[in-house]
Amino acid sequence: MMLSGELIVGAQRQRGGAQAFQAIDPQQDRALEPVFYEADAAQIDAACQLAAEAFIAYSRTDLAQRARFLRQIGENILALGDALIERAMQETALPRGRIEGERGRTLGQLNMFADVVENGAFQGVIIESALPDRKPLPRPDLRQRLAASGPVAVFGASNFPLAFSVAGGDTASALAAGCPVVVKAHPAHPGTSELVARAIAEAVAQCELPEGVFSLLHGTSVQSGSALVKHPAICAVGFTGSRAGGLALLQLAQQRPVPIPLYAEMSSINPLLLLPGALRQRAESLAQGFTDSLTLGCGQFCTNPGIVFALDNADFDRFVQHACEALRLKPSATMLTPAIARACEQHAAALATLSGVECLARGQEKTGPNQGQPQLFIASARDFIAETRMQNEVFGPVSLLVRCASQQELLTALRVLQGQLTITLQLEAQDQPLAAELLPLLEQRAGRILANGFPTGVDVGYAMVHGGPYPATSDAHTTSVGATAIQRFLRPVCYQDIPAALLPQSLQN
């Protein structure tokens, strides 16, 4: 399967008109063939115009057809076979098992949204029939439904080349909602993106949908992303990435002549709270489980446990000791991109310089380019409370243990904690009174609260929330994973006394 390096603008493949770039194999630190080209302004405009032209027809597709389309995308991705797996491995340095698992998750997401579409409940239909005799005023016939927002721009994430990228959760939920999608591929995996985009474009043709339902753009520069967010045809944006990147795009989205929502999943340090009973009973296994979760995929997960809180006692000392031992055995591993590896090193170094932060242990030395080395730090809650920068995410296998002198100090530390995707409680039965006291605070701080697990591994289902208060995301009222992610791309419309023949199908009697 030859890669062309081209953009996919509706039904057309074309070479991007702007700068050339190549993917990097981070393991070998060398450029991969072929050469890709960024989209120029006219190409970005063309993709958005096509999406706008496709919108009305696509948003009115019959739900069965839309569900078929989503499933067809999955089938086409599977049909790409090993070529997709191998290219993704080359571009990301992620191992085969991970990429294959991620492909399964991507297909699972598409199929779940196909089920959601077929079920139809996502349209939120509310019907109030006319009450002509109501006093003091008659009631008109009122029918509410959730309608598709309009064309959506999706920014692929670096760390999930399949599940959060071209055909990932944002694309699947936007297409499920009835919105055409223009994807800006992440420049770290343009080949993987091209293959998946072909699978989608093929499904568009197979399902006889308007070509503008999907386009793929390449871009490495800030300008290409900005032009997409600022395009008047774009009605909403899905983004997963860094806080700096998310906030820059958010500002653009808010400052447009017509502002639009930007759903950015940005940064989270996913606290673990080790309650005393749990530490007493299983300090060693907690230390092992934490270290495994921290170093999984070289720590390159939004839900990586970047901070741990515990009360200072001998049980915590055992945890610390075992965590250090476990961490020292962990190898350094190749990160997704040279830039991510550099940032991990820099951000860990910045953490190390903060007053009161001490390095406890490091994993094994680096053996190749672009590797991230596991690192464990410790600080007192007092210092943590005084220094907001300890809350900055270090994207990689780096975590900070926070030793709390008292329950009161733990509570104070949690009160200054910024918004998170997840907070995890490790607890035993005797910890439940303390947990009950903490829980209302945790609910205000996170989108997902776990007990006795680890936050890495986000189940894609109906009840999942992958969201949370700022700065975890730009909109705590939404999730980017799970069935309810579709709601980001829907808005309510009420029909008053509209003749039956004109009502959308979902609102007919």
Next chain:
Amino acid sequence: MMLSGELIVGAQRQRGGAQAFQAIDPQQDRALEPVFYEADAAQIDAACQLAAEAFIAYSRTDLAQRARFLRQIGENILALGDALIERAMQETALPRGRIEGERGRTLGQLNMFADVVENGAFQGVIIESALPDRKPLPRPDLRQRLAASGPVAVFGASNFPLAFSVAGGDTASALAAGCPVVVKAHPAHPGTSELVARAIAEAVAQCELPEGVFSLLHGTSVQSGSALVKHPAICAVGFTGSRAGGLALLQLAQQRPVPIPLYAEMSSINPLLLLPGALRQRAESLAQGFTDSLTLGCGQFCTNPGIVFALDNADFDRFVQHACEALRLKPSATMLTPAIARACEQHAAALATLSGVECLARGQEKTGPNQGQPQLFIASARDFIAETRMQNEVFGPVSLLVRCASQQELLTALRVLQGQLTITLQLEAQDQPLAAELLPLLEQRAGRILANGFPTGVDVGYAMVHGGPYPATSDAHTTSVGATAIQRFLRPVCYQDIPAALLPQSLQN
């Protein structure tokens, strides 16, 4: 019932520490007793702190208790009796029937949200039980619910002293969601606000809720509103008012260290589309109905029909002629405030100066201070398409007829139309093909689409949408009227493997 001019900060009444001001009787153009005082920074802070302290306890109230509280507020408002009606009439120049009707609507809203709370479905519970044997990975127990966002700031609107003010839709929906509320009363009706606030504070005490569940602040200056929006304890804001005011507060909300959502209902000109068959059959009655809707309450409704589109033909000429005749009979009427009356005159004058705009008719001359005079303008669609300023809302009994040379021109005019709260179609059976063509466009432009009615008169029920694309509101995904308004003050939280004893009640098996 003596007014004290005081703030209500939790259980305490206290004189505001900042500037003194008085309400104006717009009919007499004279100041009303007593003197009110704006809240100073410490008082704003105290109200927000109390709300933050009340949040956890209030958000965890049992739903039956919360519903009782909402109904008790309604009963207490009713118990204020005629003193409330008379003060509201004095402060707004609105007639008795209107204020009494609005009180009914306010009680209806509170009772509807009590029903919504009791029903419990608003919590959006989704439960996925653990599947320990699922392959390739076991599924944890996952439970999602919508949790209260946190303390909410509400800005009372000038034009609905009861239904969109201290105990209006924003307050009722926030309290229903489990959020404490800090209201900044609209300075045009501080006495009405004080009375209603007392009714709420009394209900807080009667229902033995934490005092911080409700506070009332006064403020006429931009600073007092800004300080409220910027207060770190505030998690969301409800606002109904001008576009300039809404956008200024929106910017503050977005630029906070922790940004928060601001739900602003700002401006809409609520187009009427008079389709050819409807004009042919009932040009005269349409003209009368339109003129009545336009001048109702001196045009001081968010849903006032400020623009009319029709194809240029003899039927439209009949409509124009009858509308002019009907309008000339309409009296000028006292507006809500001197500032609103001035702005109406200025904005109508600004509309009149735009190229291609011609004044067709005026209502009867003003007979007293602060009156608004009905005015009808006309322009060609060609001029309308070229001049965005024709879309600026004139708050008052002023409307612009737009004459379209062709269906194509009508479509183009609709394409440049900004976001609206409502769009109304007047149609007969023979207009349905054209209506079907227009409808997808209208769905993109408005939160509510009506047939053969007039947009004034917003039914408060389960299916209503009082929202719409920018600049009608700051968030097209929400409504400020109707049962689903509660969703603005809720965010999803997922509980993973949390022991049953710790789960919120709604998520227990």
